[in-house]
Amino acid sequence: MSGAGSLSSLRVLGSATLACLALLAGGSAGAQSISTLTKQQQNAEQLRRDLQEKISEVQKRIDESESDRKDVTESLRQSETEISRLNARLDDLDSQRDKTERELDDLRKEQGGQQALMEQRREELAEQLKSQYTHGVSPWAALLSGDDAQKIGRDLTYLSYVAKARTQAVVALNTEIARLDAVKKKVADHQKTLQGLADEAEKNKADLEQEKQKHAAVLARVEADLTARRSQASKLARDDKRLNALIDDIQSSIVKQREAIRRAAIEREAREAARRKALQQAREQAARQAAQQAALAARRAEQAARQAQAAREAEQRAYMTAEEQTEALRRARENAPSAGAGVQPAPDLNAASRSAAAAREQLAQARIQRENLEIDREKARLARLRAEEQVQLAQKAREDERKAAAEASSGSAGLQRGAPWPVRGSVQGRFGTPRPDTGDVWRGILIRAGSGTPVKAVGSGNVVYASWVQGFGNLIIVEHQNGYLSVYGYNQSLSKRVGDRVRIGETIARVGATGGQVDPGLYFEIRQGSTPVDPVSWLAR
Structure with missing residues (x-):
C-alpha cells in the first residue's frame, strides 16, 4: 500500500477514535438509563476490537516507513479550532448588526413621531398666545378696564385657566423636546455601535483569512508528515487504554444503577406497605369506633325505652289514683248534707276536693314526663339507626375498595x-x-x-x-x-x-x-x- 493510503487510513482512524471516545466519555454520566449504558458498552467493545486491529496494521506499516516526521496534529487542531471560533464570531457580529439596524429603524421612526409631536405642541402653544394677544386678554387689561368688580373677577378667573393651559402646553413641549433629545442620543449610540460592529467584523474577516492561510500551510505539512508517524502506535495504545477504562466505568455505572433501582424498589415497596398498613389500621380504628358508637347508641336506646315504659306505668298509676280521688270526691258530695247560703262545706268534702286536684296535677306531670321520655327514646332509636348505618357504610366502603382493587388488577x-x-x-x-x-x-x-x-x-x-x-x-x-x-x-x-x-x-x-x-x-x-x-x-x- 502506498504512503498516501497509509496516511489517509491513520488520519481517519485517529479522528474516529477521538470522536468516539469524546462521545462515550460525555455520555457516561450516572443519570443515564441502564439500556443506554448497555448500548454504549456494546459500541465501546466493538470500537476496541476495531482499534486493536488497526493498531496491528499501523505498527506493521510504521516499521516499514520512516519515523522522523514531526507530529503536527496539535497545530492542526489549534488552527481548525481558531477558524471555527472566527466563523462563529462573524455570525454573531452579523446577528448583532441585523438586530442593531432593526432597532435603529425603530428609533428613526420614533424620532419622526417625536418630531411631529413636538411641532404639534409648538403649534398649540403658538395658537394660545396668538388668541390671547388678538383678543387683548391680560390681567392688567382686566384690572384697568373700569368694569364692575364681578366682571373683572370672571375675567381674571378665565385668565387663570388660560395661564394653566399655557403652562401645561409649555411643560408638554419641554417633555417632547427632552424625549426627542433622548431618541436622538439613542440613534447616535446605535450608529456608533453599528460602526464598531462593522470595524470588528472587518478585523475578524482579516484574521479569518490569515488563519485560513495558516491552516492551509499546516494542512500541507500534515499531508507530508503523516506519511510515517511512529508515534501513532503509542497514541493508539493510549486510546485503547482509555477505551478500556471507559468500558470499566460504564460497567460500574450499570452495576450501581441496578443496585440503586433495586434499593429504590425495596424502599418504595416498604413505604407502600407502611401506607397500606397505616390506612388499614385507621380503617380498623374507625370501624371499632363506629361499632362502639353503635353499641353505645343501642344501650342508650334500650335505657330510654325502659325509662319510657316506666313513665307509662307511672302515668297509668297516676291515672288510676286520679280516678279514685275523683270517685271519692263524687261520693263525698253525695253524702254531704244540704247547706244554705253562707254555710261552709263539710271537712270531708274539702279534703276530697284537695286530693282529687292533687291527683289530677300528678297525672298531668306524669303525662309530661312520659312524653319527654318518649321523645328521648325516639332520639336514641334514631341515633342507634344512624350509628348502625355508619357501621354498614364503612363495611360496604371496604368492600368497594377490595372490589376496585380486584378489577384494577384484572385489567377490565x-x-x-x-x-x-x-x-x-x-x-x-x-x-x-x-x-x-x-x-x-x-x-x-x-x-x-x-x-x-x-x-x-x-x-x-x-x-x-x-x-x-x-x-x-x-x-x-x-x-x-x-x-x-x-x-x-x-x-x-x-x-x-x-x-x-x-x-x-x-x-x-x-x-x-x-x-x-x-x-x-x-x-x-x-x-x-x-x-x-x-x-x-x-x-x-
Whole structure:
C-alpha cells in the first residue's frame, strides 16, 4: 500500500477514535438509563476490537516507513479550532448588526413621531398666545378696564385657566423636546455601535483569512508528515487504554444503577406497605369506633325505652289514683248534707276536693314526663339507626375498595355492572323521582356524605371534563371504553384534569357543597351516550 493510503487510513482512524471516545466519555454520566449504558458498552467493545486491529496494521506499516516526521496534529487542531471560533464570531457580529439596524429603524421612526409631536405642541402653544394677544386678554387689561368688580373677577378667573393651559402646553413641549433629545442620543449610540460592529467584523474577516492561510500551510505539512508517524502506535495504545477504562466505568455505572433501582424498589415497596398498613389500621380504628358508637347508641336506646315504659306505668298509676280521688270526691258530695247560703262545706268534702286536684296535677306531670321520655327514646332509636348505618357504610366502603382493587388488577376496561360506589352515604335523591328544588326529575342520585370525603371513579376511563358548571358546581366527567359516561357534581375540589387516565377506585374529587348547595353531598349520574340511566342499577348492592 502506498504512503498516501497509509496516511489517509491513520488520519481517519485517529479522528474516529477521538470522536468516539469524546462521545462515550460525555455520555457516561450516572443519570443515564441502564439500556443506554448497555448500548454504549456494546459500541465501546466493538470500537476496541476495531482499534486493536488497526493498531496491528499501523505498527506493521510504521516499521516499514520512516519515523522522523514531526507530529503536527496539535497545530492542526489549534488552527481548525481558531477558524471555527472566527466563523462563529462573524455570525454573531452579523446577528448583532441585523438586530442593531432593526432597532435603529425603530428609533428613526420614533424620532419622526417625536418630531411631529413636538411641532404639534409648538403649534398649540403658538395658537394660545396668538388668541390671547388678538383678543387683548391680560390681567392688567382686566384690572384697568373700569368694569364692575364681578366682571373683572370672571375675567381674571378665565385668565387663570388660560395661564394653566399655557403652562401645561409649555411643560408638554419641554417633555417632547427632552424625549426627542433622548431618541436622538439613542440613534447616535446605535450608529456608533453599528460602526464598531462593522470595524470588528472587518478585523475578524482579516484574521479569518490569515488563519485560513495558516491552516492551509499546516494542512500541507500534515499531508507530508503523516506519511510515517511512529508515534501513532503509542497514541493508539493510549486510546485503547482509555477505551478500556471507559468500558470499566460504564460497567460500574450499570452495576450501581441496578443496585440503586433495586434499593429504590425495596424502599418504595416498604413505604407502600407502611401506607397500606397505616390506612388499614385507621380503617380498623374507625370501624371499632363506629361499632362502639353503635353499641353505645343501642344501650342508650334500650335505657330510654325502659325509662319510657316506666313513665307509662307511672302515668297509668297516676291515672288510676286520679280516678279514685275523683270517685271519692263524687261520693263525698253525695253524702254531704244540704247547706244554705253562707254555710261552709263539710271537712270531708274539702279534703276530697284537695286530693282529687292533687291527683289530677300528678297525672298531668306524669303525662309530661312520659312524653319527654318518649321523645328521648325516639332520639336514641334514631341515633342507634344512624350509628348502625355508619357501621354498614364503612363495611360496604371496604368492600368497594377490595372490589376496585380486584378489577384494577384484572385489567377490565370500561364500566361494569356491580361497580363500587363513588362514595358511601345516605341516598336522598332517587333517579326518576321529582326534584323539590327545580320541579324536574332526578337524572341521577344525590348521596349525602361528609365534606372532603374522597370521590372514587366507578370505572377506568379518561377524564373528558373537569370544571365548574352552574347548578352542578365543580363537575368532573369520566368517559369509559364501552360508551358510558360517569358524572360527578357538587364537588369541593377536583383532583384530575382533562386528558388524565384514571383507574377504577382512584380518587378523582372531594365531596363538597358547590353549585348552590347547602349541605355537602355528591350528585352522581351514569349516561349511555347522552341518555341518563339509573346509576343504582350499575352499582354494587
